[in-house]
Amino acid sequence: MITDQWLRAPGPRLTLNRGQQVVAAILVLLLVTLVVVSIQSSADQRAYTHHTARTEPVSNNTFFTVRDSLTYIEKAEQYLLGVVPRRDVQLARALLAQRLRVIAANGVSAADAASPEYRWALNALDSVIAEAPAGILPADQRTKWAGTILPRAEVLSEATHALVAGNPNGLHRFDRSAEEGLLRGRVVQLAMLIAALVLAAALVWWIAANVVRQYRDTRRAFDDERDTLRKTEDRLDRVSALERGQARILERIATADPVSSVLRQIVQLAAEVSGATAVRIAMGPRSVVYPIGSDVSEAPAWTGTVTDTADTAGTLEVYGDPESFDDLAHTTLVRCRDLVTLALERDASARRLSYQASHDALTGLANRSLLLSRLSQSLMLARHRGTPLAVLFCDLDRFKMVNDSIGHAGGDELLIEAARRLSTTVRETDTVARLGGDEFVVLCPELPDRAQAITLAERIRTTLSAPYTIDGKEAFVDASIGITFADESTVSGAELMREADVAMYRAKLTDGSHINVFDSHLEAEVAQRLDLDTALRHAVGRNQLRLSAQPIVTLDTGVITGFEVLLQWHRPGMPVLYPGAFIPLAEDNGMIVEIGRWVLRETIETLARWRADGLALDLTMSVNVSPRQVREPGFAEEVLQLLDKAGLPPESLIIELTEHALVDLRVAHPVLARLRDAGVSVSLDDFGTGYSSLTQLRTLPVDQIKLDRSFAAALDHGDAKQRAVVQSVVSLASALALDLVVEGIETVAERDTLLDLGARKGQGFLYHQPVLCDLARALLETGGVCAVPAEGSYSALAASAVPSPSLSVNVRSQLPSPSVST
Template sequence: MITDRWLTPPGPRLTLNRGQQIVAAVLVLLLISLVAIGFQSSADQNAYSQHSARSEAASTNTFFTVRDSLTYIDRAQQYLLGAVPRRDVQLARAMLAQRLRVIAANGVTAADSTGPDYRTALTALDAVIAQAPPGLLPANQRTRWADAILPRSEALSERAHELAADNQAEQHRLNRLAERNLLRGRVVQLAMLISALILAGILLWWVAANVVRQYRTARRAFDEERQALRQTESRLDRISALERGQAQILERIATAGPVSSVLRQIVQLAAEVSGAPAVRMSIGRRTVIYPPGADVSGTPAWTGVVTDNADGAGTLAVSGDAESLDELAVTALVRCRDLVTLSLERDASARRLSYQASHDALTGLANRSLLLTRLSKSLVLSRRRGTPLALLFCDLDRFKMVNDSIGHAGGDQLLIEAARRLSGTVRESDTVARLGGDEFVVLCPELPDRSHAIALAERIRAALSAPYTIDGKEAFVDACIGITFADESTVSGHELMREADVAMYRAKLTDGDHINVFDSLLEAEVAQRLDLDAALRHAVERDELRVSAQPIVMLNTGVITGFEMLLQWHRPGQPVLYPGSFIPLAEDNGLIVEIGRWVLYETVQTLARWRADGLALDLTMSVNVSPRQVREAGFADEVLDLLDAAGLPPEALIIELTEHALVDLRVAHPTLARLREAGVSVSLDDFGTGYSSLTQLRTLPVDQIKLDRSFAAALDQGDAKQRAVVQSVVALASALSLDLVVEGIETLAERDTLLDLGADKGQGFLYHQPVLWDAARATLESGGVCAVPADGGYTGLASSDAPSPSASTNLRSHRPSPSVST
């Protein structure tokens, strides 16, 4: 819209002719000269003021110089009269000397302002005063010194008065000269001001005569300018419409507006701003036409290509006459084409971010957030339709050990493969999620019945337990699965997740059964285990752990060749706990490293004390070590430093590891090799219960194998196959030059059969049960032999700490297995 301001005719343009320009130039020069003279007058005035100030300062300096000179003369005369001591004269001279060093505003010292006559007179008086007697001048010397001092003081007084008179005359002359210069400048300035005013009046009259003529010319130009203005306003309206529409579209893109709605808005803007009869946008499966239903079958007047994006390439086509599209219309269409690209890229980016926010980055499975969202929706549908809903919590058993063995990159590959197997096992309607680490959750909505969930868990466990091939190597893990079902009492998805987690935790603790269905009793059991976990974290610092020792003997004589260290937990007011009750827990929470380090220290220190007392000089101590402990950096150095500090040879210590641990601890073999090179032996505990092949046994870094107690038990039952197995193991140990120890010997029949098969070393309740340090020491002090009575009943050496074993040779102990240790 054109406002009244734009309708007002413009005033005449002021244009000067050549004569006016000359007069104006002269006037400007006069004004510049006037200003320059004004500045010069101000500068002269400032210079005069500064000169006056300097002159006044110099005059003041001269005045004080004269005053201090007269004071000096006065003190000298009083000294001649005996009124003051010579010290006062010298003080007056010091004040004069200080004054002579003062620098005035003109940069000249008071001394330099005096003449040579003054300085000569001052020097002469100073010389006489310097020779005068100190203190008050005696009366009998005053006449003699007056003849010397008075002429010189009078000469200095005359020079001082002359100095004052000369300074006043010079000051008066300079002031008169400066005043004349200032007056001359004022006169010139006034003359130039009058000339400038006259020229200005002439120029003003001359210019006024041209105004009317120029005004008429300006009026004619007004109509032309108004027409151009209307065209400009129309262009500005189109630009404003484009900018507003573009801003609105950008806002909708930034706020993630629906992409279909944004594209319609862009096409509408392109049609309105360009003035085209119809605009069509085609990209992928999307087609938008504005106005809706318009005919766009003809050849387009303009076509813009939309760059490739997630939906593919496309075009923005404009119908109509190409000549009707001006530069602004083309600019608007190019911007609309770029807005289409930006909108599609923003939509694709939003979809990617949404996917990343709801899916696991490594496996592509749903994450916890998406799982809980779907779980909440599924719970609502389950209550509404009355269909069962199950949640399966899966954990890969032994994954950390495999991950440490093959590296984190290999562990990631294993997790990706496990996710692929899980996704291929479940239904399409199920949701598989990864919570982190090696934990997976499967949401099974709308099940036919609960048995389907249990069957699915069996299939999942079978799929996850199959061997994995990572970088050409086989890896084995197992799966523990906890199952929970939603019912009327289920409050939320978080509660269901907790129940499934509890069931999975219980499945990990159950030997042989890795699938567990949640029930209310599980919570109390898990809570009890958590309490046990909390108490175990303080067991070492509270001195609640005890190391017991079970003798390893020669089967035929009972002579002790060494001890195996076993662990007990003595909690105040609680029954004694054996390793099977808390060592797996320590393995899970990582305390096994600290506990194992403590057992090693106690064992080495005890053996060192026994040897210092002349006991156990040829005996060995066998200590069970956790795989996690062996994987600790510096484990070998720690063991060897401990032996060295206690003064024990490395041959006195045997490190025991289970068959499972040695097969999986390929990365720890250099550590075991370092210990063996130093002299520490490595024993393969519970041999026969694992899955190592004969080839692996040949290559494993071991010096001793300990046959599991289950083989000795079978011998008591007369099992011919078991007898053949044991005989093969004895022959295998002999062929591989490995020391063989049989565990769990409890009857004479077992002992005799083992001797017949060629075994010569073992341990078990038949000879001695595990006892604390003092009882083990008593056994050594009494001869170091574990006697076996003829009836096969256990006697051992007397120990008040040792509970009585079974009285019958055929009745086996039901105590926790002593072979379960650290």
């Protein structure tokens, strides 16, 4: 450390005389002028370069567009020859799409620079390639597809070559006058630079002479300070040792060295710099002394208090002669005390971060990283010992709906409670992890047998399905659990996780028990479902959905009072799919909202066209609506806008929801109330299969109930109890002023019994099966009456698709249920 006397000592001063100042001023002026000229020259050069390079990228962009387009055409032709699979054609198309998104220097992308003919030809070829079979084109289909693909490929080829003809690539011509101006600027800069260098050299030589003279004068002053410098050398060495030691210790702290090693270095630094005879750090049972074996039984000469993040008090104790400690010694000891605090805080922080990195922040359970680590270890032990190992993948059913109802804070509280229940249900040796959202995994090593894993899954499902009390309200969720077991063919923990996930996914699709054990057939089933999921996402855009309608009639006359709209999926080359086959999938992937919106729009437009032609003036159209669709913001306003745009009265539309949906949609009741206030009716579909509570029926916002088909079918057996149940439903509907529609009427005996019991409206194969909207229109044009056939047969239209009444059971399994739509 430098003394005050040294700081006050005069030093050499470099001063310029008047002549040197003039030369320096001229040199500065020359340099400023040179900078200004250089800036102007650089600006001219950039402008010239920008001008000459503007058109260069555009030509390159067109060249690569042409190249990638021809590659796409070539792959399409190779596909027709059976040389490459369709995937190679799609890969070439993806490369071309990437090229078309490239933006040239003029700000125009390659796609925008292309001609409309080129874009039309490209879209035409894309559409036919999308419909072509996947993989290698079979030989027996090549002639068929060649007639479709080759003409479009030739049109695209012509449009591609037209791009080349419309964008000739010529040589850029330089502006000679601009070049000459740039050259003159460079000459001026060079001359000014040479002049500046000459002046600078002269000035440096002049100043150097002055420096030599001043050096001789100041050397004598430095000699006078030599003694002072020698006196400070010892102090500087100690300061240097302190700084180096502190830096070394800070580095060890930053790199997470063991805290015991860091503490040993701190006491060593404190002893060496301060000159103490011994230094000790005492932290509860932890004690570090330097030098090792020193006597620390007497009172310390200096003590500093240390506190770590756990509020555990400790001390830094220094032994020796207190009078020998100068100010640097005290500074050293304070710094060492602070280093101890920092090391302890860093150690606690590292432990805390390690915990956070391996545990879920919300529930405190193990996270994916820790789970996979333990799974890998358990898998190795299972192979070594030959004991079973199971992985249970748990997913909370209906959690998203509950979360939307009670809010995200309530959803987090539910997840925390579910995690607590899981942790108390499994064994101590099991690991419970949360992967995110409502997905949990239980790792069960060393099971006695596989049956115990299934028993544990049943216990977990029962525990998780018990009611949750959130903010004083009850919430209900269920659990789907997939189970997989490790065997000699198991490759890794990630494979087990994937198998358990597949089993859980299949369990969610299983009615009744939602527990499924993985087997190899599940993978193919899930892959098929994923293919169906992909196709469903394009069904609306590709116009593959069709509406059908089943008449709702007065039972005694067969006069049509309305239609229930149903949905069919017509995929090219595939059997027609009915709602039961794809609506649950649409619910899972979120497509149900888009599909439901399409069904509502098509239904309203169809009814508007019928009314414009003088048909269906007093008829209603019933549309099944998904609970998820009702929860969408603005649902009620969207429905009313569609009705207003089509010029239909709201009374012509009936929204159908199941009992489960209406009970779960209590938060959406204001939406339904908005529709009912406007005139839209709400129907309770599949009545009798859900909660069937009189209190709920009294409070639910409905105008109509539709009795489930199972009640009408049971009337054929003459069951007195079943007859009494139907009679009570008819009386209940009358007492509550609710419109009653009976579903699934298939025989004259069922019809007659229902009339005797007081029912007046219904639908079923006895009157008519669901038909496409064009046939439904034809039915209205011929009088709007469904004639009831003789006992034991269906109506004429139904008979065309359903040959005999003996096939009614099979018909139910093949045709859509009137209660299942969107």
